[in-house]
């Protein structure tokens with residue numbers, strides 16, 4: 001299976017700055033077999049960057065989308081409008097769930113809209129600090145998975161990616177701390193067990209599961225070698241070319 005490195009730029013960079021940064025990344029990144037690198041700039045930058053990007057080196061991801069394909073939804077961007085520009089779309093990021101109060105229903109619709117439009121959803125799941133403290137991690141992960149994937153047909157499940165992002169490990173969250181490899185291994189086991197139980201061994205083995213939360217060049221190698229982890233979703237460190245590049249180099253070694 002491929003290793004995925006996905007940089008989530010969140011609401012950073014003007015379109016001009018995003019283009020300059022992409023130019024820098026394209027000069028550094030060499031295509032590598034078994035490694036897929038993607039960046040998720042703001043929606044406004046997707047169209048110009050899609051003309052600039054070299055897809056052999058990097059792919060584009062949207063950070064969010066609307067679950068409907070068209071209609072009276074002021075301020076929204078349909079994933080159908082991003083066809084041809086992006087290969088991936090992050091769905092259900094914890095900032096969408098907890099800052100913008102996105103519901104399970106909306107997340108499910110977005111996942112289905114991505115699949116319908118041939119764009120790979122990266123479905124983010126993860127427990128909060130208090131859910132972890134109350135021993136609810138397993139239930140939360142299983143609920144978010146079953147709800148998020150509910151409207152995806154069996155054959156389309158192979159077009160989905162899961163990102164496990166414990167909310168308490170995301171660098172921008174107050175009091176965040178990096179997860180230990182044991183924490184991550186435990187949750188990955190829960191996720192893989194769920195996939196096997198619900199959809200069978202083939203889906204369990206084929207579905208990429210990424211990890212995200214305070215990833216940096218010093219912990220990327222350890223995280224990437226946790227069994228069942230197929231890549232990383234990176235926030236803060238993806239905004240710094242040296243760090244993002246270092247992580248990609250580490251991933252290349254692990255993937256080869």
Ligand code: PEP
Pocket residue numbers: 008093165169170171172212213214215233234235236237
């Ligand atoms: C994220 O918000 O998806 C994320 C993983 O951020 P960071 O790497 O900064 O913790």
